[in-house]
Amino acid sequence: MAPGYDNRTSHAARNPELSKERILSAALAEFSAKGFAGARVDAIARRARINKRMLYHYFGDKEVLFREVLRRKISERRTWGVSAPENPRDRLVFWFELACRDREWIQLLEWEALQWGETAVVEEASRKEAANAVLERIRELQAKGTVTSRFPAEQLLLSMMALTTYPLAFPQLTRMLTGYNVSDPEFQKQRAEFLQEFAAAFAGTEKNGREVHDSDC
Amino acid sequence: MAPGYDNRTSHAARNPELSKERILSAALAEFSAKGFAGARVDAIARRARINKRMLYHYFGDKEVLFREVLRRKISERRTWGVSAPENPRDRLVFWFELACRDREWIQLLEWEALQWGETAVVEEASRKEAANAVLERIRELQAKGTVTSRFPAEQLLLSMMALTTYPLAFPQLTRMLTGYNVSDPEFQKQRAEFLQEFAAAFAGTEKNGREVHDSDC
DNA sequence: CAGCCAAGTAACTGCAAAGTTACTGGAATG
DNA sequence: CATTCCAGTAACTTTGCAGTTACTTGGCTG
Numbered sequence: 001m002a003p004g005y006d007n008r009t010s011h012a013a014r015n016p017e018l019s020k021e022r023i024l025s026a027a028l029a030e031f032s033a034k035g036f037a038g039a040r041v042d043a044i045a046r047r048a049r050i051n052k053r054m055l056y057h058y059f060g061d062k063e064v065l066f067r068e069v070l071r072r073k074i075s076e077r078r079t080w081g082v083s084a085p086e087n088p089r090d091r092l093v094f095w096f097e098l099a100c101r102d103r104e105w106i107q108l109l110e111w112e113a114l115q116w117g118e119t120a121v122v123e124e125a126s127r128k129e130a131a132n133a134v135l136e137r138i139r140e141l142q143a144k145g146t147v148t149s150r151f152p153a154e155q156l157l158l159s160m161m162a163l164t165t166y167p168l169a170f171p172q173l174t175r176m177l178t179g180y181n182v183s184d185p186e187f188q189k190q191r192a193e194f195l196q197e198f199a200a201a202f203a204g205t206e207k208n209g210r211e212v213h214d215s216d217c
Numbered sequence: 218m219a220p221g222y223d224n225r226t227s228h229a230a231r232n233p234e235l236s237k238e239r240i241l242s243a244a245l246a247e248f249s250a251k252g253f254a255g256a257r258v259d260a261i262a263r264r265a266r267i268n269k270r271m272l273y274h275y276f277g278d279k280e281v282l283f284r285e286v287l288r289r290k291i292s293e294r295r296t297w298g299v300s301a302p303e304n305p306r307d308r309l310v311f312w313f314e315l316a317c318r319d320r321e322w323i324q325l326l327e328w329e330a331l332q333w334g335e336t337a338v339v340e341e342a343s344r345k346e347a348a349n350a351v352l353e354r355i356r357e358l359q360a361k362g363t364v365t366s367r368f369p370a371e372q373l374l375l376s377m378m379a380l381t382t383y384p385l386a387f388p389q390l391t392r393m394l395t396g397y398n399v400s401d402p403e404f405q406k407q408r409a410e411f412l413q414e415f416a417a418a419f420a421g422t423e424k425n426g427r428e429v430h431d432s433d434c
Numbered sequence: 435c436a437g438c439c440a441a442g443t444a445a446c447t448g449c450a451a452a453g454t455t456a457c458t459g460g461a462a463t464g
Numbered sequence: 465c466a467t468t469c470c471a472g473t474a475a476c477t478t479t480g481c482a483g484t485t486a487c488t489t490g491g492c493t494g
Contacts, residue, residue, distance in 0.1 A: 015441090016440080016441070019441080019442090034254070035252065035254065035255075035331060037251070037252065037254040037255035038252075038253075038254035038255075038332075040480090040481070040482095041481075041482060041483085042480095042481070042482090050442085051441095051442060051443050051444080052443095052482090052483085053442075053443070053444090053483095053484080053485095054441075054442065054443090056482090056483065056484080057440095057441085057442090061482080061483075062482070062483090107331060109387060109389075109390070110327055110330065110331055110386075110387075111331065112389060113327065113386060113387045113388060113389055113390075114252060114324060114327055114328065114331075115255075116389065117387075117388040117389055118388055118398055118399075118400065121389045124389075124393065127393055128393045131393050131394050135394070148418075150414060150418060151411055151414060151415065152407070152411065154394045154395045155395075155407065155408065155411040157394055158383065158384055158390075158391065158394055158395070158408075159380055159383075159411075159415070161383065161390065162379040162380055162382075162383030162384070163376055163379055163380070165379075165383070166375065166376075166378065166379030166382070166383050166386075167375055167379070169327075169330060169383075169386065169387075170326060170327075170330045170334075170386075171330060171334040171335055172326075172329060172330055172333065172334055172338045172341075173326070173330075173375075173378065174375065176341065176344055176345045176348050177348050177352070177371045177374060177375055178371045178375070181335055182335075183335065190369070190372065191372065191375075194368055194369065194372040194376075197367060197368060198368065198376070201365075201367060202419070231460070231461080231470085231471050231472075232471085233470085233471065236471080236472090257450090257451070257452095258451070258452060258453085259450095259451070259452090267472085268471095268472060268473050268474080269452090269453085269473095270453095270454080270455095270472075270473070270474090271471075271472065271473090273452090273453065273454080274470095274471085274472090278452085278453075279452070279453090
């Protein structure tokens with residue numbers, strides 16, 4: 001607000017923006033690891049190397065902070081959505097690799113599902129809108145015959161998300177089936193190969209077979 | 218143990234077996250709804266219409282109780298695995314409908330994933346064994362040519378589980394994509410139809426196309 | 435430099451929830 | 465019928481954690 005704040009990053013100078021930032025990223029780590037009920041406000045404060053009081057000062061309470069963390073992550077994901085590869089066969093792999101690099105997001109979605117699954121959820125309206133845009137795009141491609149019209153777009157998209165995300169959301173099942181931890185590069189390689197092959201095989205079933213998959217949330 | 222216990226089910230007679238049973242089913246409901254950290258021991262006791270002390274008497278502490286609940290559910294699921302339909306094209310649908318009827322199981326798996334995902338998990342060895350039996354069976358069918366050998370069995374199984382389970386594990390995403398709550402029969406109908414169609418289409422890619430999917434873990 | 439506001443802190447409060455103590459009463463056994 | 469053992473209870477203690485109070489410090493503004 002007032003000038004002369006951010007241009008001094010010295011040892012322990014006051015810096016509200018940085019503090020908020022630190023709180024949010026500490027909260028992201030804590031919430032994605034422990035969930036809302038399991039997360040500890042003190043732990044977030046410690047992680048952010050900040051006094052707990054500041055956290056309440058900036059965010060009001062634990063739940064507001066949680067919602068804010070979700071909100072930020074959602075908009076962050078939104079910006080990532082743009083860089084999907086042109087070639088539809090690589091999309092599954094692309095989304096899988098994106099998911100691998102952002103386990104926190106998957107975990108947040110999982111916590112969200114468990115806590116608020118059947119009830120309205122943070123930013124639901126705008127997320128729905130984003131999803132609809134993607135669905136519309138798939139339907140266009142279906143109309144053009146680029147993507148099979150055999151299945152409803154929603155079911156297709158849901159399935160793409162499932163194939164790319166499920167193993168990461170259930171690491172224990174993946175480990176029991178494959179013997180690898182999902183963080184093991186070997187597992188990621190194998191899954192990526194499978195998705196590649198799968199997209200190819202599936203595209204093969206259609207004359208002009210192509211797949212789309214554009215954004216999550 | 219001693220005779221003359223269970224043959225009297227009168228109003229409030231002592232009945233340790235029944236009490237344990239009630240605790241376990243109350244705990245299943247509470248843990249699957251709220252997770253480990255979110256569950257309240259008092260709530261479990263109230264639900265089971267039993268004194269909290271008995272819960273500690275029989276199970277030691279909250280975590281032991283949680284593990285016991287998981288253990289029981291796992292063995293219950295194991296017995297369900299036998300009744301899969303002969304026709305492989307119906308298997309996806311069968312497993313999907315089974316999952317719909319047992320949301321608690323999916324939620325428990327989800328809580329488990331979040332709390333202990335990368336570390337060893339309850340009954341891991343025996344669950345792994347069960348999984349391996351299924352994988353072995355898929356590989357046999359692959360050797361016979363009944364199931365495509367294009368993909369590793371583990372990846373196939375993981376994908377089948379994903380397609381059937383994912384929408385139920387992430388109800389908020391399903392709602393944002395389809396507009397239906399997952400508990401809505403209309404959604405279940407549509408997903409089942411999709412899975413049916415999908416299995417048919419996919420089987421079509423192979424000369425002798427068939428799929429298998431036998432049990433979860 | 436006086437005065438003020440916002441950033442920052444430590445120590446506290448209150449409550450909720452896990453786990454315990456110390457007891458009552460029922461029924462099988464000799 | 466007395467002893468013993470276990471199911472069952474209410475009320476308590478302890479702990480851990482969300483949220484607060486009351487204070488200090490840094491720095492800009494007139």
